[in-house]
Amino acid sequence: MTTYQLEVIENTAKKDKPAQDQIPFGQTFTDHMYIMEYQTDKGWHEPKIVPYGPISLDPAAMIFHYGQTVFEGMKAYHTEDGRVLLFRPEKNFERLNLSSERLSIPPIDEDLALEHLKQLIKLEKDWVPKTPGTSLYIRPYIISTDANLAVGPSSTYKYMVILSPVGSYFPGGLQPVVIHVEDKFTRAVKGGTGMAKTAGNYSSGYQAQANAKKEGNADVLWLDGVEKRYIEEVGSMNIFFKIDGEVFTPELNGSILKGITRMSIIELLNSWGIPVTEKRMAIDELYEAYQAGKVEEVFGTGTAAVISPVGELNWQGQKMIINNHEIGELSQKLYDTITGIQTGKVEDTLDWTVEIN
Amino acid sequence: MTTYQLEVIENTAKKDKPAQDQIPFGQTFTDHMYIMEYQTDKGWHEPKIVPYGPISLDPAAMIFHYGQTVFEGMKAYHTEDGRVLLFRPEKNFERLNLSSERLSIPPIDEDLALEHLKQLIKLEKDWVPKTPGTSLYIRPYIISTDANLAVGPSSTYKYMVILSPVGSYFPGGLQPVVIHVEDKFTRAVKGGTGMAKTAGNYSSGYQAQANAKKEGNADVLWLDGVEKRYIEEVGSMNIFFKIDGEVFTPELNGSILKGITRMSIIELLNSWGIPVTEKRMAIDELYEAYQAGKVEEVFGTGTAAVISPVGELNWQGQKMIINNHEIGELSQKLYDTITGIQTGKVEDTLDWTVEIN
Structure with missing residues (x-):
């Protein structure tokens, strides 16, 4: 040093x-x-x-x-x-x-x-x-x-x-949010600055977010800038899916922020014996899985909310209602465990916290 | 008002x-x-x-x-x-x-x-x-x-x-520059902020520009963020090509800045009876035209330099030497006319200047 x-x-x-x-x-x-x-x-x-x-x-x-x-x-x-x-x-x-x-x-x-x-x-x-x-x-x-x-x-x-x-991000406890899948505006693209926490990445999303809010959505889910097909992040959080009993999250591709909550959730799930598959995830494939009744939980992850359950995804006029707008069991358990570790209520077996002495 | x-x-x-x-x-x-x-x-x-x-x-x-x-x-x-x-x-x-x-x-x-x-x-x-x-x-x-x-x-x-x-941008008169065609980093993409003059668009190019300079290039030519094939802008200037007697510039596609010098050059050339074709221009097609000996002039346009002749384009290890590293006749004439109008030496027939009284 x-x-x-x-x-x-x-x-x-x-x-x-x-x-x-x-x-x-x-x-x-x-x-x-x-x-x-x-x-x-x-x-x-x-x-x-x-x-x-x-x-x-x-x-x-x-x-x-x-x-x-x-x-x-x-x-x-x-x-x-x-x-x-x-x-x-x-x-x-x-x-x-x-x-x-x-x-x-x-x-x-x-x-x-x-x-x-x-x-x-x-x-x-x-x-x-x-x-x-x-x-x-x-x-x-x-x-x-x-x-x-x-x-x-x-x-x-x-x-x-x-x-x-x-204050508490969800004063009344976790609240599932309604999210618009953005297919016009772009947050980031390969070769750009999407993986960096830099100012320009944030204001560039305001117009899309304002449009989404007008239609009753809390935020947007960004798709890739090339094909407008692959899922990237929601608002300024990473996103996870529980589909047919398995957990998925978009792989870090250079345009997605390497979230620390994201990383912690993957490690925590692994420590529970639940594998997480990081892969390129197409929105149309998600919709197919939804139609087949296989999409069980969706949640955003980030420092602000820790876990933000998604209750509804709106994509090109199609609605995906997730878990009947209710908080999923896994989302709640992850939220309780991570906030528990953060506040010393749950044992920090993964050695994540640093005490200020 | x-x-x-x-x-x-x-x-x-x-x-x-x-x-x-x-x-x-x-x-x-x-x-x-x-x-x-x-x-x-x-x-x-x-x-x-x-x-x-x-x-x-x-x-x-x-x-x-x-x-x-x-x-x-x-x-x-x-x-x-x-x-x-x-x-x-x-x-x-x-x-x-x-x-x-x-x-x-x-x-x-x-x-x-x-x-x-x-x-x-x-x-x-x-x-x-x-x-x-x-x-x-x-x-x-x-x-x-x-x-x-x-x-x-x-x-x-x-x-x-x-x-x-x-001071003068080119103290010794116009100087053709060597430009690297960037195929790794991205400046902008459809749905992003490329058409806006906003801070984040500039610092996002520093890494590519530094790499290009290390290899002896003055700046980079950006390609589109989707296919890395279509020509967008050079550095923070628009770009024009004279190919086989005709003038071309990439069309405004939402990720290219709507340059005022660009617009003025198109209008000026039109007033001279020289049409300008605005279209999507692929770098590989430019290279083909180069190999056929048809690329006569290349120049950037912007407020800082007005006209910046390009003497060499480096693309994936291939060199395109433009007009033997010399200033093209059209580039020089455009520079002289626009700077002439700007400084009152050439009659302002297009009513472009505004006097401060």
Whole structure:
């Protein structure tokens, strides 16, 4: 690990903490944030924890013009016995560097990033909410900051971490959602940036999502950009299917995000003796299986919701009602187990959690 | 036109202007910038010209996370008789709104934007360089500013314009460039954001461009994202071919940017009685035409270089040497005519220029 002196400037004007039961996602931030700077000749340097507050950038800063940026999303959980746990954070920093590689951003030291994240969360421990279903959302991100309109990689960057307490994703318990299968707009394509967590992948979906919502859908299921036939992800989550007793998920093909919840579900199911088949999955074949009465459960997986059961898929005017709009047994068991491990209620036999001491 | 009171706060600490012959692209900015704010309940409001300087944003501002942003690029030129001309600026604002539509950003009033741009440039008239080949580069852009990590359109935006004096793109006159035909990475695909000028489209090309440069190429020619067969654009320019006496350019298919120089070249050639065929163009068919000795000229078109002759195309290990690495007659004539119109040396029979009074 590269050694750096972490400077901590404590916030003397602490904010009031929000009520824990109904915190809207991603709008409340803690008292501190983390910043580390990059410069070609110095590398990553000057790591600091400072009071949360506005950052000042030149209007020509590259982030505003050419989108050279990557991010991560993870959570810290309070256990009933007062500990604070992270869930596989090393996987997030690994993926951050993979995203950075695709966007020509210099890698960060993953061990250092985790060490400094722990220090930040330790300082903000009181911000980790305790009500069931709540957590502290963690957003690490890197932005390109050269004041330069020439198209090309920046020579300066800021790596930052901000923290946001978040309420339960499904306040009344898991809720199956209605999903539109998108066959006009494209999220990503082979050779593009689909496997990277980078800003441009998200806003490019807004138009499709708005159209889907107008028709009563909660989100969209993206198909591949080439044939508009193969299933990729739902919204910003990965997707799983239980068909005729077997579990399937689209294989990582370069345009699908390598979800950490996705990976954990595959490992967990394997540990239960349930194999998961990762393969190219055609939407028309799914529809055939549906018509044959074989589609038993469908669920999205991601950091925000952990498991999001899908109750209905709308594809080219055809409706697939999944498990009578009810939560499947497997979906519920996976949700209970993963959230249980995350919050210390279920034994962490797979060694996934990292405690903040 | 909606009426707004434009507030002007003059910069009292004016900067020195750079020497005009060797200004690097996009690194020097003028004394003032333009900002207009958007808020859902107010619409676009508070247009202001203020001293050029840093902007302050919440670290959770959506621009840093989800890439909801669009931009434009255009230029102002000094004529020999001391006038300042814009080149088809109304087309840029039209395209800005098209880009915004794709990115779910509220449209701006195009007439108002042009009127305010004129006032900004009038104030910065001394910053428009006079040396042949130089100009004042204009960068209008919109960024999403809600401090909110929920994925979705922002409710607040900033529309800004910054200005940068730029030197001659080819200081020694036009220079044919060597281009790599990219068959691994993808810039854009049908249903994606390729037709929009949005940040994510640019940084997604850095890795391919870096690989191409390592092998001695100046830039890449993008192929379609589906078959990796059909020609799209070169770098961030459109591309034209003169084959066996005829002029061709890839048709606008939803993943190619609708270039204003591209449009102007088609109109100019038509006005000369030279038809331009817009069609889907396969790289293997281009190679066949090359082997038959029929590829006479290739050139990129864009605001930065106007015309960029291509001297060599490298595709899957095969070299296509175009016109013996020399500037084609048509490329030179188009360059001379368009830059002539832009700088008032050639009569503007097509009514393209807009004078700043």
